[in-house]
Amino acid sequence: MNAFLTELGKSLAPRWAATLALPAAAFVALAAAAIVLGHSHALDLALLRSRATAVSTGPALLWVVVAFLVATGAMGLAVTALGSVVIAAWGTTGVGVGRPFVALRHRRWRRASAKADAAIKVVLADRSDRRAKREARRAVLRREAISQLEPECPTWAGDRLRAVDDRIRRGAGLDLTTLWPRLWLVLPEPVRTEVAAVQDRCASAARTPVWGVACLLVGAYWWPALVPGLWLVLLSRRRIRRAVGVYADLVESSTDLHARDVANQLGFELTGKLTPEIGNQVTEMLRKQA
Template identity: 75%
Template sequence: MNAFLTELGKNLAGRWAAALALPAAVFVAVAVVAVMLGPSHALDVTLLWVRASTVSTGPALVWAAAGFLAATALVGLAMTALGGVVIAAWGATGTGPGRPFTALRQRRWQRAGAKADTAVKAVLADQENRRAKVTARRAVLRRDAISELEPNCPTWAGDRLRAVADRVRRGTGLDLTTTWPRLWLVLPDAARAEVTTVQERCASAARTPVWGLAYLVVGVYWWPALVPGLWLLLVSRRRIRRSVGVYADLVEASVDLHGRDVANQLGFELTGRLTPEIGAQVTEVLQKRPTALRTP
């Protein structure tokens, strides 16, 4: 999981100019309008026009434009850093500051899991009961919506990526964190481009709640900014789940289709599928652990 979180962090830092120029400019414009109007004249368009006219000509316009561009750049850099913090939080474990959130998610998952187990047992007891099957399916979906595995991270995104690593390890024997950098080198250009595109979506989704909080801060002084702030916070959860879910599926698909290429590059020369036994050997080679530390 750390490997593809690192890739997301690199992507977030390397492409901020194109991705953040417009939203940063809009945010700075909203902040400027908030300062010009203040809370007592929040929607006074006439007053805004009058005050904006005072800097629309001469040297004042040049200084205003320079200040606007500088502020836009600073906001973009700040959002890059804060978006990276959000991505880092996805990979946090259930220790330290994230422990209460992880414990809460574990309790929710266990309750949902108990209901799912009860519903599945009801189906096994009566195979012809269609209503019981529907109930069981919904109960399983509710549990998996919290996490596919018992939660070990304070966020859904972290556990979603952890579930991919677990499936890859069980299905192929590969350690995904160790294998991913090598797999990236053997992926075709089309596959790399697709992964990079989804990484950009994940980075953008990670910034969404940060933008929402930033607008709420402005909204404390100028209430119209509360509207985009609340909207961004509401859509951030769905955006993060959708983008991280697609990214996790794409990572798993990359292993399924090209994991054997990594083994072949290491000299295993496979002619069939990559089995867990061979995958475990590939992982041992990649990890380069001393003999004394190898698992029997």
């Protein structure tokens, strides 16, 4: 999982100017409006227009434009850095500040797992009961909405990526953190392009809560900014889940389809399925080479 989080962190840096220039400029304009209006004149658009007109026709226009561009660039860089922090937080384990979140998610998962197991037992006792099957399916989905396996990370995203690593280790004997750099080299160009595109989506999703919190901070001085702030914070959960879910599925699919290519490149010359026994040998060989 650490390899995937590292790759996601890298995707925050390139092309930040293209992806962050517009939202950063919008945020700086929002902050400027907050400074001009404040709570006392929160919706006074006439005052805002008069101040903007005074600046645009005055001798200080050049300095205002320079300050706006500098603030936009600084905000873009700051959000890039904080987005990396968000991604790094996905994979932390139950230590330090992440411990309470892991404990909370673990309790919720255990309760949901107990209900899912009970519902499955009802289905096994009477396979003709369609209602019981529907209830069991819903119970399993509620459990997986928390985590696909017993939580060890403070966030759903971290455990979703860990589930991929766990399934591949159990099913093919491969350690994905060790395998991934070699697998990347043998992936076809269209697959690598698709993975890179999804990594960019994950990076963008990781920045969403950062923008939301920034708007909430501006809202302390100008209450209308609380509206986009709350919307972005609420939206961030869905965006992160959707992007990370697609990324996890794509990584797992890439491994399923092309891990044999890595084994063949290492001299195993497989003609059939990549078994856990061979996967363990591949993992051992890669670790010795590392």
